[in-house]
Amino acid sequence: MVENQRWLDVLAHLTLILGVAVVALPVYLAFVASTHDPSAFVSGLIPLLPGDAMGETYAAVLEGGVKSQMSVPILLMLKNSLIVALLIAFGKIVISILSAYAIVYFRFPFRQLAFWMIFITLMLPVEVRIVPTFKVVADLGLLNSYAGLSVPLIASATATFLFRQVFLTIPDELMEAARIDGAGPFRFFRDVLLPLSRTNIAALFVILFIYGWNQYLWPILVTTDEGFTTIVAGIKRMADVVDSEPLWNYIMATAVLAMMPPVLVVIAMQRLFVKGLVETEK
Incomplete structure (x- = not known):
C-alpha cells in the first residue's frame, strides 16, 4: 500500500x-x-x-523590412521548412509502415536479415554518411530542390521498428478472419492495419515533423539557391553578419515565429500523440 x-x-x-x-x-x-x-x-x-x-x-x-539582416523573406523560409517537414514526415511513415508490413506478414527468404539490416542503419546517422549522400544527390541533379532536401532523410529504421512492434501485437485471428472474408493483402492492410495504427501514425507524425522542421546541417549543404533556405538555416545566416552587429531583436522574433508551427502541430495532435505513445492494447 x-x-x-x-x-x-x-x-x-x-x-x-x-x-x-x-x-x-x-x-x-x-x-x-x-x-x-x-x-x-x-x-x-x-x-x-x-x-x-x-x-x-x-x-x-x-513584411520583409529587415533587408540588412534577411535576404530571404521569412514567409518563404517558413514555407520551405513546412514543405520539407511534411515530405519527411509523410515519406518516413509511408515507407516505414509498408516495410514493417512486409517484414511481419510476408514470408520470404532472409526476412529477419532484411529487418536487422534496416535496424543497423540506426548506427549510421546523416552526419556519418553525409559525404556519399551528398555525392549521390549531386549526381542525380537534386541540389537546390525539395527532393534533395527531403528524400535522403526519408528512410527511417526507428519508424520501421515501431510499426513492426505494433503489427506484432495485432492478433493473428484478425488476419485469418480477413482471409476468410476474401480480403487480399492490400485490403487487409487498408481496412484492418491502418485503422488500428492510427494513433501510432499520429504520434510518429508529430515526432518526424519536428525532426524535419529542425534540420540544419543537410539543408545548408544541398542548397545554394536562397529560394530554398529553411527557417533554421535562415536564423543562422541572420546571426552571421559581417562588419555590423546582429540585430538580435529581429533574430529572436524570427526564432519565436519559427517555433510556432511545431507547437501548433503538437497542440493539434496532443490527444492522439499521447494515446499513440501509451496505448498497449488493440
Missing part, C-alpha cells in the same frame, strides 16, 4: 515546476529580446521584462 504523503506531492509539483521553468526560460528570453530595440543589447545583457517594440519588430520581420 502506498501512503498518500503531502510532502511527496509537494516534491513532485516542485520538480515539475522546475522542469517547466528550465524548458520555458530560453523561450521567454527569446520573446523578451524580440520586444526591445537593438540598442537594448549593446551592453551584452538581455532585459528580463518585455519592451514596447514588439509590434514594430514583428511587422518588420513579417
Whole structure:
C-alpha cells in the first residue's frame, strides 16, 4: 500500500515546476529580446521584462523590412521548412509502415536479415554518411530542390521498428478472419492495419515533423539557391553578419515565429500523440 504523503506531492509539483521553468526560460528570453530595440543589447545583457517594440519588430520581420539582416523573406523560409517537414514526415511513415508490413506478414527468404539490416542503419546517422549522400544527390541533379532536401532523410529504421512492434501485437485471428472474408493483402492492410495504427501514425507524425522542421546541417549543404533556405538555416545566416552587429531583436522574433508551427502541430495532435505513445492494447 502506498501512503498518500503531502510532502511527496509537494516534491513532485516542485520538480515539475522546475522542469517547466528550465524548458520555458530560453523561450521567454527569446520573446523578451524580440520586444526591445537593438540598442537594448549593446551592453551584452538581455532585459528580463518585455519592451514596447514588439509590434514594430514583428511587422518588420513579417513584411520583409529587415533587408540588412534577411535576404530571404521569412514567409518563404517558413514555407520551405513546412514543405520539407511534411515530405519527411509523410515519406518516413509511408515507407516505414509498408516495410514493417512486409517484414511481419510476408514470408520470404532472409526476412529477419532484411529487418536487422534496416535496424543497423540506426548506427549510421546523416552526419556519418553525409559525404556519399551528398555525392549521390549531386549526381542525380537534386541540389537546390525539395527532393534533395527531403528524400535522403526519408528512410527511417526507428519508424520501421515501431510499426513492426505494433503489427506484432495485432492478433493473428484478425488476419485469418480477413482471409476468410476474401480480403487480399492490400485490403487487409487498408481496412484492418491502418485503422488500428492510427494513433501510432499520429504520434510518429508529430515526432518526424519536428525532426524535419529542425534540420540544419543537410539543408545548408544541398542548397545554394536562397529560394530554398529553411527557417533554421535562415536564423543562422541572420546571426552571421559581417562588419555590423546582429540585430538580435529581429533574430529572436524570427526564432519565436519559427517555433510556432511545431507547437501548433503538437497542440493539434496532443490527444492522439499521447494515446499513440501509451496505448498497449488493440
